[in-house]
Amino acid sequence: MKVFTEQQRFNQWWLYVIFALFLIGILLPLKINFEEVKAEGTDRILFLISFLIIFLAAIFIFLMRLNTKIDEKGVGYQFYPFHRNYKILYWKDINAIYVRKYLAISEYGGWGFKSGIFNIRGRGVAYSVKGDKGIQIVLNNGKKILIGTQKENEAKRVINTYKSNIKE
Structure with missing residues (x-):
């Protein structure tokens, strides 16, 4: 029994740069105007709220992960x-x-969980974290799902093992 597993995260270098620039954009004015900000409570509250929003957004993005598993089911x-749990697409479906x-970007509007407005062209739903390779799935009901992968060759090998389970 062959099994394909993969876990991907948003850990691209440019994401770290973007968050660093946002934080510098908040901290630099604070440093320059420290005495004024120290005297005015409103500015401190706005600074803390801004910092907290950016910090929580960064944590949220870096906690996201795409897990994929292909097996006999x-x-x-x-x-x-x-x-919360795996969504399973059975071979019979x-x-x-x-x-x-x-x-x-042009097919799905970027990386992440994508559907909605970019589904107008009938491309379906996409779950991707990085790169440009994906496992394209077309269900019996016509729905399409694309799951990004960084392990193209390994995914192909396991898919070919179980393709006979698809009822055509």
């Missing part, structure tokens, strides 16, 4: 913290599955 995925290259 089907394809399981979990985009934590949005999914899958019409087609393959690994493909995709354009995150």
Whole structure:
């Protein structure tokens, strides 16, 4: 029995740079006007609220993870913290599955959990963290799901093992 597992996180270097710039943008004016801010309580509260929002947003993004598992049951995925448990797509419910290259921004509007406005073109839902490779799944009911992967070749091998479970 072959099993494919993968865990991805938002850990790109440019995310760290963006958050660092936001924090510098808050801390630098505080440093420059420290005496004034120290005297006025309102400015301190606004600073703390701004800092807290950026800090919590950073923690939230860095806690997110995309877990994928392919085994004899089907394809399981979990985009934590949005999914508490794995969502399982059973082989009997899958019409087609393959690994493909995709354009995150033009096809889905970026990385993360994407649906809604970018689904107008019928591309379906996407769960991606980084890169441009994904496991494309077309369900029997016509719905499409793309799950990003950094392990393209390993995913292909395991998918080919279980493709015979798909009822065409």
